[in-house]
Amino acid sequence: MHAFDVLGDPVRRRILELLAGGERSSGEVTAVIQQEFGISQPAVSQHLRVLRDNGFASVRAAGTRRLYAVEAGPLREVDLWLERFRGFWDQRLDALATELARGKRERRPATEKKETTDEHG
Amino acid sequence: MHAFDVLGDPVRRRILELLAGGERSSGEVTAVIQQEFGISQPAVSQHLRVLRDNGFASVRAAGTRRLYAVEAGPLREVDLWLERFRGFWDQRLDALATELARGKRERRPATEKKETTDEHG
DNA sequence: GACTTATATAAGCACGACCTGAAATACTCG
DNA sequence: CGAGTATTTCAGGTCGTGCTTATATAAGTC
Numbered sequence: 001m002h003a004f005d006v007l008g009d010p011v012r013r014r015i016l017e018l019l020a021g022g023e024r025s026s027g028e029v030t031a032v033i034q035q036e037f038g039i040s041q042p043a044v045s046q047h048l049r050v051l052r053d054n055g056f057a058s059v060r061a062a063g064t065r066r067l068y069a070v071e072a073g074p075l076r077e078v079d080l081w082l083e084r085f086r087g088f089w090d091q092r093l094d095a096l097a098t099e100l101a102r103g104k105r106e107r108r109p110a111t112e113k114k115e116t117t118d119e120h121g
Numbered sequence: 122m123h124a125f126d127v128l129g130d131p132v133r134r135r136i137l138e139l140l141a142g143g144e145r146s147s148g149e150v151t152a153v154i155q156q157e158f159g160i161s162q163p164a165v166s167q168h169l170r171v172l173r174d175n176g177f178a179s180v181r182a183a184g185t186r187r188l189y190a191v192e193a194g195p196l197r198e199v200d201l202w203l204e205r206f207r208g209f210w211d212q213r214l215d216a217l218a219t220e221l222a223r224g225k226r227e228r229r230p231a232t233e234k235k236e237t238t239d240e241h242g
Numbered sequence: 243g244a245c246t247t248a249t250a251t252a253a254g255c256a257c258g259a260c261c262t263g264a265a266a267t268a269c270t271c272g
Numbered sequence: 273c274g275a276g277t278a279t280t281t282c283a284g285g286t287c288g289t290g291c292t293t294a295t296a297t298a299a300g301t302c
Binding site for chain 2 (some may be wrong): 247248249250251252
């Protein structure tokens, strides 16, 4: 399974967001996800499994709990893939910087079409 | 359709890679993709449509040809989402900086393992 | 206009991802 | 050990996505 396939699911992205805030138990993650997505506990567990199996998260047993944490590998891979496109928006910033440096008074909004990135809150 | 869903498909990722090298006609893209993935022309056209519809690519008519180009928006969005995880691998560099600042003499190589991101060549 | 080339759209089918409910595993406590 | 809680695994059903073939649109050429 490719890294992007893993990230293709909103639940998994949300789980990763939660884990980005630090280690969380399966139960903690499940509580939030159930609240937000209304899916069953096994469903969440299955998503956690996908994250585990694909190296996005590591698990650590603490008694009967499983503590999940973000694992950088695959995310870095994604970041690396994006690398080749970074010029497409950095350029614009460079261009903007140049414009400003040249003293252009006509100011264009730096942010173009604005869509909500946030899918949960 | 969420940006990550669009990138979830290997054909679409490949198309974007091609477009990253500059404007390409539908035909040129199709030729490469058909070669590499063995899918039909309509299939490629449908992928191009998804890229268009989701703002990953823009089209420009040139006679009977359609020239496609990368559009930054959604990719930047993805990049932005990754932002919050960047610490997970940059940390190491920070840690190194700290170590150096503390005057540790044991020096570790700053560049770690290098992996190929490319899935086709 | 008839014909060819370039590309997009439509309709239908198939496979896999994701969900659910049920059951299994694993640890803790008395 | 038996009961209880946390979590994973299993089996089955549903729906969306991506494929194919057939066809439509549009632009060039003669």
